[in-house]
Structure formats: structure tokens, C-alpha cells
Amino acid sequence: xxxxxxxxxxxxxxxxxxxxLRCSPRSGDLSVYWYQQSLDQGLQFLIQYYNGEERAKGxxxxxxxxxQFPDLHSELNLSSLELGDSALYFCASSAxxxxxxxxxxxxxxxxxxx
Amino acid sequence: xxxxxxxxxxxxxQEGDSTNFTCSFPSSNFYALHWYRWETAKSPEAxxxxxxxxxxxxxGRISATLNxxxxxxxxxxxxxxxxxxxxxxxxxxxxxxxxxxxxxxTVKP
Numbered sequence: 001x002x003x004x005x006x007x008x009x010x011x012x013x014x015x016x017x018x019x020x021l022r023c024s025p026r027s028g029d030l031s032v033y034w035y036q037q038s039l040d041q042g043l044q045f046l047i048q049y050y051n052g053e054e055r056a057k058g059x060x061x062x063x064x065x066x067x068q069f070p071d072l073h074s075e076l077n078l079s080s081l082e083l084g085d086s087a088l089y090f091c092a093s094s095a096x097x098x099x100x101x102x103x104x105x106x107x108x109x110x111x112x113x114x
Numbered sequence: 115x116x117x118x119x120x121x122x123x124x125x126x127x128q129e130g131d132s133t134n135f136t137c138s139f140p141s142s143n144f145y146a147l148h149w150y151r152w153e154t155a156k157s158p159e160a161x162x163x164x165x166x167x168x169x170x171x172x173x174g175r176i177s178a179t180l181n182x183x184x185x186x187x188x189x190x191x192x193x194x195x196x197x198x199x200x201x202x203x204x205x206x207x208x209x210x211x212x213x214x215x216x217x218x219x220t221v222k223p
């Protein structure tokens with residue numbers, strides 16, 4: 001158990017809908033990262049937050065947004081969902097913002113868009 | 115395009131064999147290289163963060179080396195066990211975190 005929690009574990013929804021994925025980092029960690037793993041692609045970095053501020057952005061679609069709250073938990077909002085958004089979404093956390101810190105992954109949320 | 119390449123794509127070994135695989139990354143703008151172990155139906159587990167050229171890190175039977183000048187890192191597993199079966203990923207932080215496609219290791223009893 002990495003200490004990173006994600007909810008829900010599974011999510012089934014329809015095209016055009018909006019969902020919110022939630023992540024709680026390890027105690028004391030200030031950075032949260034979101035990743036997407038689709039069937040036909042490897043692990044893709046979406047976005048990083050550090051202490052409430054956006055720190056780095058990857059291949060995140062405009063339909064997706066994220067935020068990190070004062071208690072350091074983070075939410076990833078996915079809207080106008082398409083079939084291709086079906087994927088495993090991981091959250092990871094690390095102690096600080098630097099790239100030399102170990103990242104600890106949560107168990108993931110499996111999203112299925114029908 | 116910044117690519118992180120891993121080879122081989124998959125590897126099948128017998129229990130007790132030692133094995134190694136490679137991660138290649140751009141040698142310029144190096145900050146760190148991350149290695150992860152990812153078992154099926156689980157989430158990636160951090161193995162090492164390598165930062166210094168010539169660095170060698172060890173965790174039990176698993177070790178890794180780093181050559182930042184030529185842009186590669188090797189991961190070694192000594193005396194492979196069935197529980198070592200997993201996908202081993204490397205990741206290179208650039209503007210974002212770039213992951214290789216992984217090496218899928220299967221250890222047969």
C-alpha cells in the first residue's frame with residue numbers, strides 16, 4: 001500500500017457525461033500527478049500540482065481539468081466524455097515538486113465510457 | 115520528439131536466471147531517471163530514482179546502473195523468481211514525465 005488513495009475504483013458512464021476522479025496523496029506529500037493509461041498507449045502524464053498550484057502540464061485535453069485543494073487532495077474532472085477516454089487513471093504523489101523525488105502511485109480509477 | 119526507449123519489449127526466463135534490460139533516453143538536459151515495477155492488476159511501484167552519472171543502486175536482487183553521457187540505464191535482476199514477473203518501466207522527466215513502453219518479464223518456475 002503506497003498510502004495514496006483514489007476513488008472511485010471503477011466508473012462506468014456514457015458519452016457526453018462528466019465525471020470527477022478523486023485522489024488523496026500520502027501524508028506529508030505536497031505534489032500530486034495525474035496519469036492516463038489507455039489500452040493502446042503507455043502511461044501518459046497529464047498534469048502535476050504542487051501545494052495547490054499547477055506545476056507542469058502534459059498531454060491533457062481541454063475537456064479535462066484538475067485542481068488541488070487546500071487539504072492537498074486533488075480532483076481530475078473529465079467532461080464531454082468520449083469512448084476514447086476509457087482508460088485507467090492513476091494519481092501519484094511525491095514529497096516536493098522536483099523531478100528527483102520518488103513518486104508513489106495510487107491504485108487507479110478504471111473509467112469505462114459506453 | 116523526445117523518446118524513451120526500452121528493450122527488449124518482453125523477456126521470458128527460467129527461475130534462477132539472471133537478466134537485464136535497457137532504458138535509453140536523451141542524454142541532454144538530464145535531471146533524473148526513474149525505474150518502476152508494475153505487476154498486473156496493480157499500480158506502478160517505485161524502484162529507483164537515478165540522478166548521478168555512474169550511479170548504481172540496489173534493492174535486494176534488483177540493481178540499476180546509469181550512464182547519462184550516452185543516455186542509458188540498465189536494470190539487472192539476479193536469480194529471477196516467479197514473483198519478479200512484472201513490467202519494468204523507466205521514466206525520464208523532461209517538461210513532463212516521459213515513460214518508456216516497458217519490458218514485460220515473465221519468470222517460469
